Amino acid sequence: MKFGVVIFPGSNCDHDCYxxxxxxxxxxxxxxxxxxxxxNGFDAxxxxxxxxxxxxLRTGALAKFSPVMQAVKxxxxxxxxxxxxxxxxxxxxxxxxxxxxxxRNSNLKYVCKHLQIRTETTDTPFTNRLGKGQVLxxxxxxxxxxxxxxEDTLKELEDNQQVAFRYLENPNGSxxxxxxxxxxxxxxxxxxxxxxxxxxxxxxxxxxxLIFESMVNALAGSRG
Amino acid sequence: xxATIIVTLKPTVLDPQGITIQRSAQSMGLAEVTVIxxxxxxxxxxxxxxxxxxxxxxxxxxxxxxxxNPVIEEFRIVWEQKQ
Numbered sequence: 001m002k003f004g005v006v007i008f009p010g011s012n013c014d015h016d017c018y019x020x021x022x023x024x025x026x027x028x029x030x031x032x033x034x035x036x037x038x039x040n041g042f043d044a045x046x047x048x049x050x051x052x053x054x055x056x057l058r059t060g061a062l063a064k065f066s067p068v069m070q071a072v073k074x075x076x077x078x079x080x081x082x083x084x085x086x087x088x089x090x091x092x093x094x095x096x097x098x099x100x101x102x103x104r105n106s107n108l109k110y111v112c113k114h115l116q117i118r119t120e121t122t123d124t125p126f127t128n129r130l131g132k133g134q135v136l137x138x139x140x141x142x143x144x145x146x147x148x149x150x151e152d153t154l155k156e157l158e159d160n161q162q163v164a165f166r167y168l169e170n171p172n173g174s175x176x177x178x179x180x181x182x183x184x185x186x187x188x189x190x191x192x193x194x195x196x197x198x199x200x201x202x203x204x205x206x207x208x209x210l211i212f213e214s215m216v217n218a219l220a221g222s223r224g
Numbered sequence: 225x226x227a228t229i230i231v232t233l234k235p236t237v238l239d240p241q242g243i244t245i246q247r248s249a250q251s252m253g254l255a256e257v258t259v260i261x262x263x264x265x266x267x268x269x270x271x272x273x274x275x276x277x278x279x280x281x282x283x284x285x286x287x288x289x290x291x292x293n294p295v296i297e298e299f300r301i302v303w304e305q306k307q
């Protein structure tokens with residue numbers, strides 16, 4: 001089982017993600033440079049937080065054209081596990097791998113703090129170690145985490161139980177208090193809060209680790 | 225050929241930046257300013273040799289696939305008139 005952490009120019013949580021997988025979970029992890037055209041050999045791909053391509057044009061907008069994203073898309077289409085955290089979530093929506101868009105926070109402020117999110121579904125490879133309704137203590141750090149989708153898309157998300165996490169107290173104006181969603185195939189998760197920054201007690205919470213452990217669990221299960 | 229592409233949020237999408245600028249306008253005494261919507265503006269130059277049809281096609285593609293996020297934004301293209 002091998003995790004890949006993509007590095008875009010401007011990623012700044014790549015080492016946090018690598019550390020969480022490699023040092024906290026003790027699972028193999030490698031970095032993947034954004035110019036790579038293949039993610040063969042990896043069982044899960046992490047798109048880390050940061051400001052890929054300087055967030056020029058729109059957050060995540062230019063990252064979707066990088067060679068590695070074509071490979072990540074193909075990987076996901078075949079059922080590979082992909083988690084996008086913060087800027088990674090923004091990239092996944094821009095790339096069309098998750099529905100909706102992330103807009104400027106409604107209060108226009110960059111919000112950086114620990115908050116609580118509620119687990120809305122355990123039926124995903126990212127939440128199988130969690131209980132339904134389980135509240136996680138997890139940090140956010142973003143200026144553009146205001147999730148938006150049109151009514152039809154929202155209905156589909158809710159009907160298919162694709163909302164993975166909701167904020168208990170909405171920090172950014174996200175519609176339906178959405179903090180994270182999965183795609184229809186449930187193998188792609190995007191979330192604004194940072195499990196990578198909450199995988200070790202030293203950082204104030206180990207709740208985020210449960211998300212990575214769920215992935216490990218799912219990957220172990222899929223290999224029988 | 226030269227084109228200007230103007231990207232704006234869809235009318236149904238809240239524009240917190242526009243609202244904040246509008247409030248600032250109010251507080252500096254410009255009471256008549258009731259709505260401001262913020263957007264983006266792109267000047268695009270094409271090689272002189274570009275056939276007009278091809279130019280129109282690719283500027284449309286650029287605006288649609290790169291400059292705009294269709295979930296929240298829309299665009300319009302203004303072509304520079306030849307003198």
